[in-house]
Amino acid sequence: MAPITSDAAALLALRCPRCHEGKIFSSSALSFHFADMPAACPVCGQATEPEPGFYFGAMFVSYAFSVGIFAATAMALYFLFGDPAIWVYVVTVAVVSMLLTPLSVRYSRMLMLYWFGGVHYQPRPRRAAAVAQPV
DSSP: OOOOOHHHHHTTBBBBBTTTBBOOOOOOSSSTTOOOOOOOTTTTOBBSSTTTGGGGHHHHHHHHHHHHHHHHHHHHHHHHHHOOHHHHHHHHHHHHHHHTHHHHHHHHHHHHHHHHOOOOOOOOOOOOOOOOOOO
């Protein structure tokens, strides 16, 4: 598989910031272990946690995502359903935010790693395909 050359596309695909090939998360977003990350990229060996406590800053990014989710859900309810009762807002916002928590956590960590991890894309040189020699 060819590496993704765009940083934005690699971030959205949850790939390593150095090689753009290795998966940063060990399990599916639909599992209970959605935040598990290997210690290093399985392709290039880049550390996924540059320093202890690195991802504490991701809490602020995740908070911003949550505010956006709350606002978008509330506005959608208001405009699509004509200002329903307050309990509808509370229940809907709670359910939507819980369902989107794995994505919020994953993308907040990826943004921290891409913005503040100090790692930049370094394409690996490709080996030429072996040519079969006739015998």
